[in-house]
Amino acid sequence: MSRPLRVAVVGAGPAGLYAADFLTFDGDGSVLVDVVERLPVPFGLLRYGVAPDHLNIKAAGNTLMEVLERPDVSLYAHVAVGEDVTVQELRERYDAVVYALGASDDRSIGIPGEDLPGSVSATSFVNWYNGHPEATPHDLGDVTAVAVVGVGNVAVDVARILLKDPDELAPTDVPHPVLEALRASRVTDVHVLGRRGPQHAKWTTKELRELGELAGVGVVVDDGQLPAEPPEGSTPVAKRNLAVLRGWASREPFQTPRRLHLHFGARPVEVLGASRVEAVRLERTSPAGVGTGQTWELPVQRVLRSVGYRSAGLPGVPFDESTSTIPTEHSRVVRDGVARPGEYVVGWIKRGPVGILGTNRKDAEDAVASLQADAAELLAARPADPGGLAPLLAERGVEHVDVAGWRAVLELEEQHGVPDGRGRVKIAEWNALLAAAGVQPRP
Numbered sequence: 001m002s003r004p005l006r007v008a009v010v011g012a013g014p015a016g017l018y019a020a021d022f023l024t025f026d027g028d029g030s031v032l033v034d035v036v037e038r039l040p041v042p043f044g045l046l047r048y049g050v051a052p053d054h055l056n057i058k059a060a061g062n063t064l065m066e067v068l069e070r071p072d073v074s075l076y077a078h079v080a081v082g083e084d085v086t087v088q089e090l091r092e093r094y095d096a097v098v099y100a101l102g103a104s105d106d107r108s109i110g111i112p113g114e115d116l117p118g119s120v121s122a123t124s125f126v127n128w129y130n131g132h133p134e135a136t137p138h139d140l141g142d143v144t145a146v147a148v149v150g151v152g153n154v155a156v157d158v159a160r161i162l163l164k165d166p167d168e169l170a171p172t173d174v175p176h177p178v179l180e181a182l183r184a185s186r187v188t189d190v191h192v193l194g195r196r197g198p199q200h201a202k203w204t205t206k207e208l209r210e211l212g213e214l215a216g217v218g219v220v221v222d223d224g225q226l227p228a229e230p231p232e233g234s235t236p237v238a239k240r241n242l243a244v245l246r247g248w249a250s251r252e253p254f255q256t257p258r259r260l261h262l263h264f265g266a267r268p269v270e271v272l273g274a275s276r277v278e279a280v281r282l283e284r285t286s287p288a289g290v291g292t293g294q295t296w297e298l299p300v301q302r303v304l305r306s307v308g309y310r311s312a313g314l315p316g317v318p319f320d321e322s323t324s325t326i327p328t329e330h331s332r333v334v335r336d337g338v339a340r341p342g343e344y345v346v347g348w349i350k351r352g353p354v355g356i357l358g359t360n361r362k363d364a365e366d367a368v369a370s371l372q373a374d375a376a377e378l379l380a381a382r383p384a385d386p387g388g389l390a391p392l393l394a395e396r397g398v399e400h401v402d403v404a405g406w407r408a409v410l411e412l413e414e415q416h417g418v419p420d421g422r423g424r425v426k427i428a429e430w431n432a433l434l435a436a437a438g439v440q441p442r443p
């Protein structure tokens with residue numbers, strides 16, 4: 001009988017775990033998958049990106065948990081590839097390596113004043129409300145008006161969380177201090193800024209519509225920038241979005257305690273303030289996004305940049321800086337212009353930060369099809385079992401969080417919610433996650 005194929009998946013986000021799912025679907029022991037994750041816990045942006053009130057999306061975690069529970073799948077969380085082990089070491093110990101690193105760094109706008117205190121990335125805000133163990137706290141104490149730069153689904157999430165009645169977030173898993181900070185928030189106005197016309201916005205209609213359903217929040221649309229008819233070449237999504245925006249713009253004036261302002265053709269050119277953010281200077285642009293020279297100031301105390309995610313790549317793996325992806329052909333890594341069997345890529349690090357959760361599933365299916373097509377060649381190249389990661393980690397004294405540790409974290413998070421009558425509440429500190437998992441912090 002031939003030996004099992006050993007596969008390392010780097011990254012326990014949705015894409016990596018969908019790949020593990022396809023690889024071990026038969027459960028016959030013919031493929032053994034070790035999932036290596038930098039953070040103490042798995043699920044990537046499903047846990048730390050997707051908004052806490054998107055409960056139906058978060059429920060995908062149940063499927064991913066079933067994958068991690070399989071006997072042919074092992075979780076090695078709290079092990080960073082590139083730090084605790086190198087890519088080369090993985091390639092020596094596995095028949096195949098699947099890179100599923102995601103893209104969790106943010107892009108900057110590149111305007112003066114962007115680094116003033118009070119001007120931060122939306123990623124930082126998302127990390128905070130999602131209880132990421134590396135997040136910095138956000139104090140909204142003196143903030144009444146916020147500018148969110150960008151017109152994608154992340155901008156919509158951030159605006160919604162800022163304006164939503166915090167009592168509606170209480171049943172979600174947001175950490176207690178986040179809920180308290182949102183309860184104390186005095187934010188009344190959130191300005192979402194798009195530098196081009198509304199037909200160019202990247203948000204999906206479902207997410208956009210949610211903004212019109214927030215209790216106590218009026219949506220104010222800059223109707224001077226709304227085309228009467230969808231411009232030629234508009235996608236079906238853009239047409240639906242324009243219909244939603246036109247519906248809001250035609251509403252009677254209203255009095256609400258909080259307001260969401262949607263601005264289009266408004267490009268931020270400078271963040272203003274003596275020692276912290278006091279305003280953002282905007283320039284009117286044409287529908288195609290070209291500056292007209294006409295500027296005005298919008299008073300805000302917080303700027304959240306939501307202009308895209310990017311990846312840092314991994315030492316020892318080719319990386320295209322311009323697209324922030326690993327170059328591939330049929331999901332195989334292209335090294336020196338050649339796509340060889342043995343290294344594969346899935347998810348955002350392959351396609352860039354686009355698409356919904358389900359897109360990663362199809363992507364993983366494609367990558368696994370390439371890997372399976374190469375399996376016989378990979379096994380033939382190495383008659384002896386390459387052994388996997390466990391002996392190396394033991395030798396280095398690197399402790400990891402396994403699936404039992406992850407289950408223990410989830411159980412403790414269930415208990416955290418009990419005193420306040422909430423459901424599961426996230427543990428947000430790195431060492432507290434490790435303690436819950438029964439793993440010692442590294443010195």
Ligand SMILES: Cc1cc2nc3c(=O)[nH]c(=O)nc-3n(C[C@H](O)[C@H](O)[C@H](O)COP(=O)(O)OP(=O)(O)OC[C@H]3O[C@@H](n4cnc5c(N)ncnc54)[C@H](O)[C@@H]3O)c2cc1C
Binds near residue numbers: 358
């Ligand atoms: C703010 C936000 C909100 C979103 N909301 C929705 C939504 O409502 N609905 C929806 O369908 N989709 C949503 N998405 C998209 C969805 O989260 C992504 O499609 C999906 O998470 C991408 O999966 P991935 O596995 O490629 O990347 P990730 O989820 O980023 O997973 C990558 C994993 O790799 C790990 N990793 C990185 N480097 C290393 C390393 N060196 N060693 C070991 N591990 C490493 C990371 O820690 C991470 O856990 C949202 C995304 C964001 C950012």
